[in-house]
Amino acid sequence: MTVVAARAPADRDLIAALAAIVGERLSTSAAVREQHGRDESYHASAPPDVVVFVESTEEVAAVVKICAARKVPVVPFGTGTSLEGHVAALYGGVCIDMSRMNRILRVSAEDMDATVEAGVTRKTLNEYLRDTGLFFPVDPGADASIGGMAATRASGTNAVRYGTMREVVLSLTVVLADGRIVRTSRRARKSAAGYDLTRLFVGSEGTLGVITEVTVRLFGIPEAMAAAVVGFPDMASAVNAVIVTIQSGIPIARIEFLDEVQVDAINRYAGFAYPLQPTLFLEFHGSESGVKDQTESMRAICDEFGGSDFQWSTKPEERAKLWQARHDALYACIAMRPGRKGMPTDVCVPVSRLAECILETRRDLDQSFIYAPMVGHVGDGNFHLVMMIDPNDPKEIAEAKRLNERLIMRALAMDGTCTGEHGVGSGKIDFLTAEHGDALSVMRAVKQALDPQGIMNPGKILRP
Amino acid sequence: MTVVAARAPADRDLIAALAAIVGERLSTSAAVREQHGRDESYHASAPPDVVVFVESTEEVAAVVKICAARKVPVVPFGTGTSLEGHVAALYGGVCIDMSRMNRILRVSAEDMDATVEAGVTRKTLNEYLRDTGLFFPVDPGADASIGGMAATRASGTNAVRYGTMREVVLSLTVVLADGRIVRTSRRARKSAAGYDLTRLFVGSEGTLGVITEVTVRLFGIPEAMAAAVVGFPDMASAVNAVIVTIQSGIPIARIEFLDEVQVDAINRYAGFAYPLQPTLFLEFHGSESGVKDQTESMRAICDEFGGSDFQWSTKPEERAKLWQARHDALYACIAMRPGRKGMPTDVCVPVSRLAECILETRRDLDQSFIYAPMVGHVGDGNFHLVMMIDPNDPKEIAEAKRLNERLIMRALAMDGTCTGEHGVGSGKIDFLTAEHGDALSVMRAVKQALDPQGIMNPGKILRP
Numbered sequence: 001m002t003v004v005a006a007r008a009p010a011d012r013d014l015i016a017a018l019a020a021i022v023g024e025r026l027s028t029s030a031a032v033r034e035q036h037g038r039d040e041s042y043h044a045s046a047p048p049d050v051v052v053f054v055e056s057t058e059e060v061a062a063v064v065k066i067c068a069a070r071k072v073p074v075v076p077f078g079t080g081t082s083l084e085g086h087v088a089a090l091y092g093g094v095c096i097d098m099s100r101m102n103r104i105l106r107v108s109a110e111d112m113d114a115t116v117e118a119g120v121t122r123k124t125l126n127e128y129l130r131d132t133g134l135f136f137p138v139d140p141g142a143d144a145s146i147g148g149m150a151a152t153r154a155s156g157t158n159a160v161r162y163g164t165m166r167e168v169v170l171s172l173t174v175v176l177a178d179g180r181i182v183r184t185s186r187r188a189r190k191s192a193a194g195y196d197l198t199r200l201f202v203g204s205e206g207t208l209g210v211i212t213e214v215t216v217r218l219f220g221i222p223e224a225m226a227a228a229v230v231g232f233p234d235m236a237s238a239v240n241a242v243i244v245t246i247q248s249g250i251p252i253a254r255i256e257f258l259d260e261v262q263v264d265a266i267n268r269y270a271g272f273a274y275p276l277q278p279t280l281f282l283e284f285h286g287s288e289s290g291v292k293d294q295t296e297s298m299r300a301i302c303d304e305f306g307g308s309d310f311q312w313s314t315k316p317e318e319r320a321k322l323w324q325a326r327h328d329a330l331y332a333c334i335a336m337r338p339g340r341k342g343m344p345t346d347v348c349v350p351v352s353r354l355a356e357c358i359l360e361t362r363r364d365l366d367q368s369f370i371y372a373p374m375v376g377h378v379g380d381g382n383f384h385l386v387m388m389i390d391p392n393d394p395k396e397i398a399e400a401k402r403l404n405e406r407l408i409m410r411a412l413a414m415d416g417t418c419t420g421e422h423g424v425g426s427g428k429i430d431f432l433t434a435e436h437g438d439a440l441s442v443m444r445a446v447k448q449a450l451d452p453q454g455i456m457n458p459g460k461i462l463r464p
Numbered sequence: 465m466t467v468v469a470a471r472a473p474a475d476r477d478l479i480a481a482l483a484a485i486v487g488e489r490l491s492t493s494a495a496v497r498e499q500h501g502r503d504e505s506y507h508a509s510a511p512p513d514v515v516v517f518v519e520s521t522e523e524v525a526a527v528v529k530i531c532a533a534r535k536v537p538v539v540p541f542g543t544g545t546s547l548e549g550h551v552a553a554l555y556g557g558v559c560i561d562m563s564r565m566n567r568i569l570r571v572s573a574e575d576m577d578a579t580v581e582a583g584v585t586r587k588t589l590n591e592y593l594r595d596t597g598l599f600f601p602v603d604p605g606a607d608a609s610i611g612g613m614a615a616t617r618a619s620g621t622n623a624v625r626y627g628t629m630r631e632v633v634l635s636l637t638v639v640l641a642d643g644r645i646v647r648t649s650r651r652a653r654k655s656a657a658g659y660d661l662t663r664l665f666v667g668s669e670g671t672l673g674v675i676t677e678v679t680v681r682l683f684g685i686p687e688a689m690a691a692a693v694v695g696f697p698d699m700a701s702a703v704n705a706v707i708v709t710i711q712s713g714i715p716i717a718r719i720e721f722l723d724e725v726q727v728d729a730i731n732r733y734a735g736f737a738y739p740l741q742p743t744l745f746l747e748f749h750g751s752e753s754g755v756k757d758q759t760e761s762m763r764a765i766c767d768e769f770g771g772s773d774f775q776w777s778t779k780p781e782e783r784a785k786l787w788q789a790r791h792d793a794l795y796a797c798i799a800m801r802p803g804r805k806g807m808p809t810d811v812c813v814p815v816s817r818l819a820e821c822i823l824e825t826r827r828d829l830d831q832s833f834i835y836a837p838m839v840g841h842v843g844d845g846n847f848h849l850v851m852m853i854d855p856n857d858p859k860e861i862a863e864a865k866r867l868n869e870r871l872i873m874r875a876l877a878m879d880g881t882c883t884g885e886h887g888v889g890s891g892k893i894d895f896l897t898a899e900h901g902d903a904l905s906v907m908r909a910v911k912q913a914l915d916p917q918g919i920m921n922p923g924k925i926l927r928p
Contacts (some may be wrong), residue, residue, distance in 0.1 A: 110816035116675035164654050167631060182903040188812040189844045190616045190628050191881035192924050193665055193899055194888055195907045199663030203656055220713040247576065249684040280468045293751055348652040350572035380653045424658055435657055439646040443659045449913035461658050
């Protein structure tokens with residue numbers, strides 16, 4: 001679906017220059033390139049000309065310098081779990097695979113922060129932290145690299161409590177488009193010392209520089225955790241229960257909405273037997289008494305909206321199973337329509353408009369032939385569709401695009417955004433004008449200033 | 465102390481063009497210009513050539529267009545309560561006084577957010593919100609304008625719980641350097657739709673554009689609040705109690721440190737009789753049981769470090785008096801040294817280095833002839849000195865500068881920042897190279913891209 005520009009084969013001189021930096025950690029094989037040109041979504045692979053497997057910030061800097069001298073595109077690659085074509089090498093060039101930059105550089109229990117190389121995945125970090133009593137909260141589902149998560153401003157199920165990468169990243173090391181290495185800020189919790197470069201690079205999707213190290217905030221593992229599932233008679237009741245919960249200031253850790261179509265898919269995929277109705281998956285974190293407080297308040301709210309009894313998952317392994325099932329929502333959808341690809345999309349609206357937005361969207365979907373479960377981090381006003389399509393069937397693609405466009409225009413009309421967490425990539429590039437208007441020119445000016453040659457992940461966020 | 469460039473008097477043609485926009489809401493009187501060229505700090509006034517009192521975003525845009533056409537500096541002015549010379553018109557030009565842009569444009573109880581014109585002050589907003597059960601938390605002490613607070617990335621006493629302007633601002637309306645009006649983002653709680661322009665303008669101190677409207681998050685007024693004062697045998701004990709509190713994850717709303725010098729000043733100014741020892745002012749927010757939980761945990765921690773009994777302020781008027789006293793710390797210092805000016809400075813370090821940083825700093829001060837109480841938002845690792853100086857005495861100024869430089873270099877060596885919340889203005893401009901290194905060139909590139917003529921608050925953050 002993405003247009004791959006015609007281009008010359010990787011030139012020998014470029015390969016030789018890169019090999020001088022990374023030695024044999026370089027590949028031009030078709031299979032490796034193909035795998036690095038695609039993410040988990042329906043977007044066609046756009047293979048880079050060459051993939052380098054870097055091991056340090058200095059290597060990244062050297063590679064970018066080589067590319068800058070030759071005006072060759074640079075595409076950073078974490079785990080390839082993005083959803084809007086972020087890693088597709090639309091204009092060819094050099095893919096920088098970060099997976100070997102997988103060292104945890106420092107952890108401070110006192111400061112509750114850690115610095116990791118960009119290729120470290122969130123699960124690896126949490127595994128490492130296991131004995132410290134701390135955890136890294138941001139959880140987009142996939143076991144993404146923390147560099148990739150910073151680059152796409154990832155969030156996920158417990159952003160409602162702990163924030164997104166926007167809030168959790170303290171500092172970045174970035175290789176600029178000319179190969180210089182900068183650190184975006186100090187490690188202090190707050191600073192008023194100039195422009196917020198950290199937040200500028202968080203969410204920039206590799207278009208302003210390559211993130212090579214990330215310092216993140218950590219949080220204490222709560223003394224008590226409890227998870228519950230609650231069904232509602234209709235979508236409006238479920239969503240309104242969420243709205244009241246947020247307004248009540250209950251510090252809920254997770255509050256996830258699944259429509260009956262998604263519940264069905266998850267039941268089948270994960271062996272659950274939840275009633276087929278709009279459902280919330282909940283998690284509470286706190287002290288023993290705090291969790292008790294929260295669950296009582298939440299139960300009263302659910303009762304008000306006709307919620308079912310809570311089905312509790314109190315044991316750690318039950319909780320893990322519940323959240324794994326939630327994270328596998330995409331794979332559960334795929335299992336419902338074997339042979340098709342998932343075209344996931346997400347929007348985020350002010351919570352007051354959430355019920356309306358979800359209901360109108362479900363109505364749209366019910367009138368379409370496309371199978372599309374809905375699921376969402378509704379505490380933030382963020383929800384997702386996974387439209388299951390045959391990428392070779394133009395009719396299905398056209399219909400999915402139509403539904404996606406209607407969804408986005410609906411969200412924008414409600415003062416929402418075209419993507420709450422998946423990012424722009426190439427997939428949502430055409431919606432930014434509608435969302436940002438003249439502010440898009442400010443983004444262009446920043447891009448032009450920091451990447452005047454346009455070599456950094458071209459074709460993402462902004463058209464070249 | 466700041467160098468005011470020699471310049472021609474305001475030209476008649478400029479005044480006429482401005483008058484065509486704002487009519488009689490314009491002043492070239494010496495008194496008005498002088499008052500608009502200074503903030504609450506020791507920095508000498510650098511009066512603008514003319515002050516315009518705008519009433520709408522469109523007027524700001526028209527004024528900026530006039531200035532852009534003539535390459536005349538533009539200096540936005542909120543309440544003049546900044547501390548690093550932010551409003552000084554170092555190169556003359558047009559001061560845009562925002563105080564008449566004082567409308568609260570919308571409040572959504574459902575979304576827990578509000579949009580205000582930039583001149584609305586935090587107390588005005590909170591007064592307006594009184595019956596909604598919501599409040600705007602960011603509290604820098606002064607009754608600053610919310611536009612100014614966004615521009616300087618303000619924080620204050622309860623940032624430890626509710627975040628700084630970085631976290632609390634959802635969206636801005638900004639007049640760019642060419643007079644175009646943009647909105648930095650939608651009102652959704654989160655978004656991954658392109659570069660984070662909101663965070664780019666938050667903290668940009670008027671150097672990238674003029675903030676004219678601000679959408680901020682609001683929070684529910686907690687069911688229960690309690691404040692307490694606790695003294696410690698020495699500074700290390702007080703600071704270590706803070707560190708353990710933060711690490712324990714107690715969601716404390718305020719945790720303010722005062723050294724014995726500051727306690728003395730506040731006792732005299734506000735009529736308190738707190739023992740002259742390192743002291744914490746605490747506030748707890750939550751449900752009745754939550755506050756009880758928190759206070760019990762906190763008391764155990766304070767006991768561990770030899771803290772005194774808690775002196776409670778439970779009635780709202782007692783709490784108000786306590787926090788007013790804390791906010792009046794600067795004025796209390798001034799009252800201790802009549803005729804002198806306060807030279808406030810602040811740094812922020814990782815919490816693990818806080819005790820060391822505060823102790824070394826106190827040692828420095830004790831060896832100096834400058835009177836300088838210490839006070840701080842220590843839950844974030846942020847603390848302040850107020851050095852009382854005679855701005856006409858070069859010896860005092862030199863000594864204060866020496867102490868300030870030592871403080872900042874100490875903080876930087878600890879991976880801290882030269883300012884946690886006061887901002888750069890002109891006062892800290894020389895420390896940014898030491899803090900940011902090559903990253904400063906990224907800031908310069910952004911400035912050049914968005915304000916190529918260099919007319920937006922020149923001489924702040926970056927040297928022209």
